[in-house]
Amino acid sequence: xxxxxxxxxxxVDEEFYEILxxxxxxxxxxxxxxxxxxxxxxxxxxxxxxxxTREIIDQAPRLRFIAxxxxxxxxxDIVHAEQKGIKVINAPDAPVDSVAELTIGLIISLARKxxxxxxxxxxxxxxxxxxxxxxxxxxxxGIIGLGRIGVRVAVMAKTFGMQIIAYDPYxxxxxxxxxxVELVDDLSKLLKMSDFVSIHxxxxxxxxxxIKSEELSLMKRGAYLxxxxxxxxxxxxxxxxxxxxxxxxxxxxxxxxEEPPSNSPLLKLDNVILTPHIGxxxxxxxxxxxxxxxGEILSFIRENxxxxxxx
Numbered sequence: 001x002x003x004x005x006x007x008x009x010x011x012v013d014e015e016f017y018e019i020l021x022x023x024x025x026x027x028x029x030x031x032x033x034x035x036x037x038x039x040x041x042x043x044x045x046x047x048x049x050x051x052x053t054r055e056i057i058d059q060a061p062r063l064r065f066i067a068x069x070x071x072x073x074x075x076x077d078i079v080h081a082e083q084k085g086i087k088v089i090n091a092p093d094a095p096v097d098s099v100a101e102l103t104i105g106l107i108i109s110l111a112r113k114x115x116x117x118x119x120x121x122x123x124x125x126x127x128x129x130x131x132x133x134x135x136x137x138x139x140x141x142g143i144i145g146l147g148r149i150g151v152r153v154a155v156m157a158k159t160f161g162m163q164i165i166a167y168d169p170y171x172x173x174x175x176x177x178x179x180x181v182e183l184v185d186d187l188s189k190l191l192k193m194s195d196f197v198s199i200h201x202x203x204x205x206x207x208x209x210x211i212k213s214e215e216l217s218l219m220k221r222g223a224y225l226x227x228x229x230x231x232x233x234x235x236x237x238x239x240x241x242x243x244x245x246x247x248x249x250x251x252x253x254x255x256x257x258e259e260p261p262s263n264s265p266l267l268k269l270d271n272v273i274l275t276p277h278i279g280x281x282x283x284x285x286x287x288x289x290x291x292x293x294x295g296e297i298l299s300f301i302r303e304n305x306x307x308x309x310x311x
Contacts, residue, residue, distance in 0.1 A: 004305055005062075006297065009034055010047035012069050013290035020294050023301050035059060043297055045069055048277070049259065052076040057084060065300050067293040070280055071095050074203040074230060089296045093148060094288035095280030100152035102279050103198055103228050106252035107157070110196070110224045111136055113250075115273050134195075137161035142194030144210075145201035145229065146171045146181065153198055154181050165190055191218040196226065203230035213238040222249040228279045231256035240265045243272055254279050 006020065008028040017026055029037050031050050038044065038056055043065040046052055052066060054077045066081055068090040081088050109115060112133040120131070141157050143150045146168040154164045158180060165182045167190040176183035184190050187210075191197065197219065201207045211225070212235040219225070225248060227234050236257055242248045243266070252273040256264065259277055266272050280289065 001305060004042035004301055005040055006043040006045060007034075007037055007041035008045045009050045010069070012045060012293070013286045015287055016045075016290035016294045019291070020297060020301075023298065023305070038063065043067070043300070045293065045297075046075070048072055048075055050075060052081070054080045057081055057086065064304070065089075065297065067297060069289050069293055071099075072202060072230065087300065089293065091289045091292035094292050095282075095285040096148045096152050098282040098285035099149050099228055099279035100156055102254060102275070103149070103153050103200075103226055104156050106226050106228070106254070106273060106275070107136065107141070107196055107198070107224070109273055110226070110250045110252050116270060136196075139163070139195040140165060140193055142167070142190040142197045143181070144168070144187070144190065144197065144199045146176060146183070147200060149228075150198075150200035151179060153200065154179055162196075165193060187215065188218050191215055192220070194223060195220060196224045198226040199229045199233055201229050201233060203232055207233050209233070209235050211235065211239075213241070216242040216248065219248065221247055224249050225251040227252070228254040231259065231261075236261075236264060236266060240269070243269050246271070 003023060003025045006024045006026050008026060009031050011028060020026060024043070027037070034050065035056060038060045040062065041060055042062050044052065044063060045067045047069050052075060057063065057077060057080055063086055066076060066086055066088045068076060071090055071092045073088065073090050076088055078088050113131065117131055137160060139162050141162045141164050143154055143164065143166040146166040150166065150168070154166065157164055164180065165184055166176055167184050167187050171183065173183045199211070210233055216238055225239070239251060243251055250271040254275045255277055261267065266274065
């Protein structure tokens with residue numbers, strides 16, 4: 001029996017190959033080759049920057065399984081895939097610690113102006129009135145989305161003495177209480193109360209542009225916004241106005257509506273920290289992702305290509 005063909009776009013940790021190479025033909029390609037190669041694939045593995053559209057799925061008569069090497073699924077037309085009998089999975093738990101740690105790092109960087117001060121010293125500057133930052137202790141951190149990553153951020157932020165509030169209409173208050181978080185029933189309330197706001201929601205029709213001019217105007221003057229979820233959750237034009245007018249003290253973004261954000265006016269501002277969608281880009285997270293999706297694929301092969309699998 002022929003081995004299933006696993007098409008890998010963007011690369012995964014070596015652990016993935018070690019687990020699957022006895023049971024599948026593993027073929028790594030560049031994203032621009034996807035439409036050409038997809039017609040022969042049984043299983044597809046992609047990262048977040050690869051769009052698996054309806055058109056691509058329709059060009060893949062053999063495709064039966066799509067694995068997203070990461071936590072989100074907004075780059076895959078899940079509805080159309082499932083209508084065609086294609087199973088879609090991801091690895092939502094694997095990057096939790098890495099994304100949460102980046103979030104905390106960005107919060108600290110905003111509070112102490114670390115990137116600006118680094119550039120200032122390297123250009124020959126030294127201390128001045130503008131170099132004074134703020135402590136995290138006693139500040140209110142508002143978390144939008146109390147899922148896996150939001151919970152981890154809350155637990156970590158509490159060690160700095162921050163007061164944590166959260167908005168998530170899908171989470172029971174008992175869950176929030178278990179980790180010492182006050183759950184508020186209205187987003188506007190969270191925005192008005194918070195010194196720092198951190199976003200941890202998936203991109204859906206409901207969350208797209210959920211932070212617009214109106215929401216930003218509700219935030220405290222001088223407050224900070226951090227987004228390590230999905231770029232399109234925040235209206236970037238409105239954010240630019242809030243930052244350039246100094247209504248907000250600063251923002252830190254790991255994600256953007258368009259990636260990379262080559263034409264974004266945010267690139268010109270000195271009170272915004274921008275990172276290249278690296279939330280899950282740690283050695284540990286990538287290994288966890290590889291093991292998770294390889295295990296799912298191996299189970300699928302075991303069920304559907306039984307002759308290839310031996311104990």
